[in-house]
Amino acid sequence: MAARGACDPPGPGASLRRLVLLLALSVSALAAADASGVFEVQRKFTRHGDGGEGHLSALREHDGRRHGRLLAAIDLPLGGSGLATETGLYFTRIGIGTPAKRYYVQVDTGSDILWVNCVSCDGCPRKSNLGIELTMYDPRGSQSGELVTCDQQFCVANYGGVLPSCTSTSPCEYSISYGDGSSTAGFFVTDFLQYNQVSGDGQTTPANASVSFGCGAKLGGDLGSSNLALDGILGFGQSNSSMLSQLAAAGKVRKMFAHCLDTVNGGGIFAIGNVVQPKVKTTPLVSDMPHYNVILKGIDVGGTALGLPTNIFDSGNSKGTIIDSGTTLAYVPEGVYKALFAMVFDKHQDISVQTLQDFSCFQYSGSVDDGFPEVTFHFEGDVSLIVSPHDYLFQNGKNLYCMGFQNGGVQTKDGKDMVLLGDLVLSNKLVLYDLENQAIGWADYNCSSSIKISDDKGSTYTVNADDISSGCEVQWRKSLILLLATTVISYLML
Secondary structure: OOOOOOOOOOOOOOOOEEEEEEEEEEEOOOOOOOEEEEEEEEEOOOOOOOOHHHHHHHHHHHHHHHHHHHOOEEEEEEOOEEEOOOOOOEEEEEEEOOOOEEEEEEEEOOOOOEEEEEEEEEOOOOOOOOOOOOOOEOHHHOOOOEEOEOOOHHHHHHHOOOOOOOOOOOEOEEEEEOOOOOEEEEEEEEEEEEEEEEEEOOEEEEEEEEEEEEEEEEEEHHHHOOOOOOOEEEEOOOOOOOHHHHHHHOOOEOOEEEEEEOOOOOOEEEEEOEEEEOOOEEEEOOOOOOOOEEOEEEEEEOOEEOOOOOOOOOOEOOEEEEEOOOOOOEEEOHHHHHHHHHHHOOOOOOOOOEEEOOEEEEEOOOOHHHHOOOEEEEEOOOEEEEEOHHHHEEEOOOOEEEEOEEEHHHHOOOOOOEEEEOHHHHOOEEEEEEOOOOEEEEEEOOOOOEEEEEOOOOOEEEEEHHHHHHHHHHHHOOEEEEEEEEEEOHHHOO
């Protein structure tokens, strides 16, 4: 994988964002100094700007595909997770194998495993409209690649036992079918995940970690299309098969991460590790759920509670509330949407609302923050999430604004009773996923500033988004920093 300073220009998606993933590593006593590493991540879509109706359609199509995957059961259980998704918003450049080759994979908080397309794959795209070069992983072409057999612990844990047909030479296979008709199937391998380790201010050295991941032998449906095609998916879900869980089980990372997406200045932070600043108040995750489900208690608009049935936010089958940064917008049940819409426009009866690609849009020349109310979501544990008008009313042309909250009943039949809170409401907040304590929380934050994280040794690291991204600022214009705090033992530095 190339060093941080080697910046590749963006392809046809000229509005792509670049994120930089910084892994702050606390090296063991055998190492000479603290270190960190970097990944590069890009964003597929922007939410603001003069995108026209085509841009609106792309946002809805992306979220529609994602909802199908959020609500679909997989064929084979992976670490207890019954569902899998794609993100469609962010992707990172990683290195895999020895010698390392470059792969572009989607970063997804809704799915679990890391998988990449493999050589001789049936249905895998050979080119991408994102302007990136796709790479097929070849286990035999890597000096460190090894097949995971069905009797090895990783496979046994994922299947809940040894399969009856398993032999000592049989591969550990996986097959995932998604709700939109797309699918991936293949087998698991173990190899080194390569990244650049930061050894000082602006200094990087190569580092790696051994992980088990999927080698995709067959793709179907939308995943095989050249439109926005990538090499695979990097899941940040909760199951034991995720990269995060594997590293945490090995004692190399804390099982927690956070992100901060800045729509004001285009920057942000994504952190894996123990974030100590800012302080975040958390709400419990709903137990035994495959996604980041929380308990929503009510919604206020401009300080006035929506008059809704008490059971409308109950958790259950195809119900409840999910926090999902991979979704672009925010979706609520039809009854909630109508009440929310009416109160948002209560003081603007003179505004003419028009429909563009199923979005409710209108002309407005003033400041939306001055003219429209805040929307507040209330969660279990007295935790609130405030959404400003400039976040839920996004600009799609000169003085043209569109409603970011969507009617879930129109978007998907299976999810019509579900609340799905995406990037729309999570932007400009530090969102913390504490999997160790099964909690999630957030705090309003300047995502272009710095955060502080600590490692198991008690060392605290301050990272400023602008400092890290400065080497590529001219080419990429926007960047996010992703920070990983961990303790590294000596054999990791191979």
